Amino acid sequence: xxxxxxxxxxxxxxxxxxxxxxxxxxxxxxxxxxxxxxxxxxxxxxxxxxxxxxxxxxxxxxxxxxxxxxxxxxxxxxxxxxxxxxxxxxxxxxxxxxxxxxxxxxxxxxxxxxxxxxxxxxxxxxxxxxxxxxxxxxxxxxxxxxxxxxxxxxxxxxxxxxxxxxxxxxxxxxxxxxxxxxxxxxxxxxxxxxxxxxxxxxxxxxxxxxxxxxxxxxxxxxxxxxxxxxxxxxxxxxxxxxxxxxxxxxxxxxxxxxxxxxxxxxxxxxxxxxxxxxxxxxxxxxxxxxxxxxxxxxxxxxxxxxxxxxxxxxxxxxxxxx
Numbered sequence: 001x002x003x004x005x006x007x008x009x010x011x012x013x014x015x016x017x018x019x020x021x022x023x024x025x026x027x028x029x030x031x032x033x034x035x036x037x038x039x040x041x042x043x044x045x046x047x048x049x050x051x052x053x054x055x056x057x058x059x060x061x062x063x064x065x066x067x068x069x070x071x072x073x074x075x076x077x078x079x080x081x082x083x084x085x086x087x088x089x090x091x092x093x094x095x096x097x098x099x100x101x102x103x104x105x106x107x108x109x110x111x112x113x114x115x116x117x118x119x120x121x122x123x124x125x126x127x128x129x130x131x132x133x134x135x136x137x138x139x140x141x142x143x144x145x146x147x148x149x150x151x152x153x154x155x156x157x158x159x160x161x162x163x164x165x166x167x168x169x170x171x172x173x174x175x176x177x178x179x180x181x182x183x184x185x186x187x188x189x190x191x192x193x194x195x196x197x198x199x200x201x202x203x204x205x206x207x208x209x210x211x212x213x214x215x216x217x218x219x220x221x222x223x224x225x226x227x228x229x230x231x232x233x234x235x236x237x238x239x240x241x242x243x244x245x246x247x248x249x250x251x252x253x254x255x256x257x258x259x260x261x262x263x264x265x266x267x268x269x270x271x272x273x274x275x276x277x278x279x280x281x282x283x284x285x286x287x288x289x290x291x292x293x294x295x296x297x298x299x300x301x302x303x304x305x306x307x308x309x310x311x312x313x314x315x316x317x318x319x320x321x322x
Contacts, residue, residue, distance in 0.1 A: 009308030012080025066107035105144035111311030119304035124281035126298030135257035138265030245283030
């Protein structure tokens with residue numbers, strides 16, 4: 001019987017592990033473990049394998065794990081938890097013949113080609129070109145931006161740091177918002193606005209511009225208040241989605257993402273009712289002489305819960321991923 005491989009998608013708070021049969025992309029035995037419950041990555045992996053009944057004789061010999069932090073060097077330090085490890089050390093300790101470590105948004109990008117259409121919610125029109133790059137972008141703890149391109153033999157990931165490009169206001173309101181953010185942070189990247197903390201800061205900015213006292217202290221409270229009819233919170237959500245449309249449209253132009261734009265992350269599925277009635281799609285296509293180009297590009301919200309695991313499964317034997 002073919003021994004399954006271990007895949008994982010590991011953030012600052014939770015580590016999601018699964019098993020996958022080589023040459024397939026269907027995660028099974030998925031468990032989400034709290035990182036804070038384990039002193040190290042190896043401890044979490046061993047506990048996961050015990051939970052799914054894999055002793056040393058049945059343990060995987062291949063693994064691909066995605067991490068929400070830089071992974072270029074042998075030494076990996078998690079950004080939002082205390083885990084730190086050597087790739088070579090983990091490989092030796094777990095007895096792995098193959099061990100790949102990738103960035104979490106690279107995993108998101110590689111997972112996109114394997115998502116079922118039922119897990120995609122279209123925002124606006126457009127027709128994807130099958131042989132072109134796809135843009136994968138997602139506001140969450142930060143703003144992840146990546147691409148994926150159909151190579152000759154495998155999907156080619158295109159990692160970027162596109163979340164750190166400079167925010168460019170397009171109207172008077174956004175010029176005022178830029179001044180507000182600049183007074184607090186100096187240079188303002190798009191990630192300063194298009195993330196969980198950014199949504200909260202954007203709410204504070206709107207309250208300040210309207211001369212009102214802010215009433216909410218978390219991003220979830222802001223989105224809930226918007227749903228309940230709070231005018232300032234609603235303006236905040238609408239502006240967040242409009243700016244997201246601007247940024248997605250610019251990134252699609254830069255990448256030539258005629259294969260489509262995939263909106264990932266934990267925030268947007270909670271704003272699905274807002275997106276169709278927001279200015280997201282108008283801002284995405286409002287690119288002057290290139291408006292028709294962007295209007296032809298489809299945009300989707302990804303609602304699949306395990307995109308990163310699908311990407312780790314893709315990366316496992318993808319020759320384009322080291």
